[in-house]
Amino acid sequence: MSMSSRTRPGYCRQDVNKTTWEVPEQYRELKQVGTGAYGTVCSAVDFRTGTKVAIKKLHRPFQSELFAKRAYRELRLLKHMKHENVIGLVYVFTADLSLDRFHDFYLVMPFMGTDLGKLMKLQNLSEDKVQFLVYQMLKGLKDLKPGNLAVNQECELKILDFGLARQADSEMTGYVVTRWYRAPEVILSWMHYTQTVDIWSVGCIMAEMLSGKPLFKGNDHLDQLTEIMKITGTPTQDFITKLQSQDAKNYVKSLPKVQKKDLQELFSKVKPQAVTVIECMLLLDPESRVMAAEALALPYFSEFREPEEETEAHPYDHSVDNSDLSLEQWKRHTFTEILSFQPQVVESRETAL
Template sequence: MAVRSRTGYYQQEVNRTAWEVPERYRDLKQVGTGAYGTVCSAWDRRMGTQVAIKKLHRPFQSKLFAKRAYRELRLLKHMKHENVIGLMDVFTAEIALDRLRDFYLVMPFMGTDLGKLMKLERLSEDRVQFLVYQMLKGLKYIHSAGIIHRDLKPGNLAINPDCELKILDFGLARQADAEMTGYVVTRWYRAPEVILNWMHYTQTGKPSSRFVSSGVEEKAKRKLTFFSLLAVDIWSAGCIMAEMVLGKPLFKGSDHLDQLREIMKITGTPAADFVVKLHSQDAKNYIRSLPKVPKKDLHSLFSKASSNAVCVLEKMLLLDPERRVSASETLDLPFFSEYGEAEEESEALPYDQTMDNTDLPLDQWKRHTFTEILTFRPPRDSKETSL
């Protein structure tokens, strides 16, 4: 029996999954898939442009999935910056809340990401400068909203053919994710304080790391009295810039402890004042047990880069997060002087995180999500989200 679609919608099978989308979106082709959903490219006949449509994987199968889907929708609706992925449309073929099973997010189609780009070619310093400038502008905007990315890596930096960059998946790396899929933040770009502060030893003596959930929560604030939460993203940004300059990852640890060893080969082993500030006794003992290594000179490590480029790396890749620069401060460094346009380096309206810290039943998350879908208004200035 043929399934009737809602008026103005049609059905198409994509990789053995039924997609039900408005007539305006045509020529669906799968371009990516992950734990939480599948992404297709499509032609938007109304706008005359290519878009990316994400179908979330069973968003209402559990309270955890429903809360995550709600959060992703709210975050995307909030973001209105040229270097951060924003929402062009959101839709569901269902017209009644009790029948809501799926919904779809429409975003700009970018074409590639920094990880793929770096595999294809070695980037000139001019391009490194332009891409890092855009990444930091995006980070400044996200941070000003009170959101921490926590999983910044080359694969989360989308790039279009004009070398314009947008940050993806901000604020979504939560504790719940690892419980759901076994997936944790990519190790090579992870800030040392995240590893150190969640270093818990099991009976076997092997370390395991727990990760605090995203969002500036009271629990996190108490745990991270010393650590600037935003500095976690600055470290990742420094690792990404270093990889762009070197043509290979800077810290390629095989496990958590090896990651720390790789980091300290370059930053040097920390001074006593840093160790004192650590919360975990295991972490303190571990650091104190390490042989003393001096800090490496980054100018010799990045010998082909300009001194202005190395200056940026020196300020971002500091072991002590209290001493790391902010995204805003980094943008003022000489390396970015030719791009310094203050009006473009905008800040966001604060993102209301009240709901992020609530525990609601599944049907309430579903109702809130349905309300967010129904109240969505496409951006008036399409330049905000669409390239």
């Protein structure tokens, strides 16, 4: 029997929806919970710890240089993320014993149960839940749309797919088009992006959680912009001057003048403090929009605040991600990252005393 057909010691094979998964024996009860263009996710139970995990198997990660680069980047970003509101990596493994036989690898992450998009369809969220969820979004702020926000039964939220969201829009499964949550400057490529493109997304999601329906439901890019301006009002001359393209300036000038809506009236049943948060986030001018740190300091979040816990992420080194490497080089880098992975040891509180 050749080595390639034999399973690695300590691993077992399981068939999930006509696909063979080769996983360490500690992972049992695999059930498919999602699939997209780049991979399939199963829930599983880790029998050593008794915890439920999500395991992602990438679809043929080394079929091309582009796929290999994407797979490497996803692994690196997940290894890098150590924030309680961003999905990080519990473990990574491959059943392939050597680089020349390396074809597949698996990413193990915490299992969350649902995403915010599904949760909003299932129930009207109470205001205190909205408050807690938005607080967590701001703490772990990255590319946001409701399908990217995983939630568990304790209403704890983690951001999924950090850093891959802007490329993976075509892969949206299970939730509406992300255009509804996109900042106006992204829709029309008006100006350089800043962190506040994500603040706009939080504002849209928060408004939807409080009202039960999406705030800006555009049918296409220009319709989206029209919907936005019905609420924000048409831009001021100062703002038009900042636009980088002459086409954008001409287009915005051609729009019929609309007055800004009073959000306190629009959300009359919602606490005024909550509406203030939305107002700071949904400003057309990205430079005027509130930053995550400033938003966290607003009175609306004061009961949750533990500023010492609001950690800034360490800078992420993009140097290898941005290089043009051959398929074999990406493969070697990925294999090295898997071998060097150190699982975090989480001590239980009792034993740490």
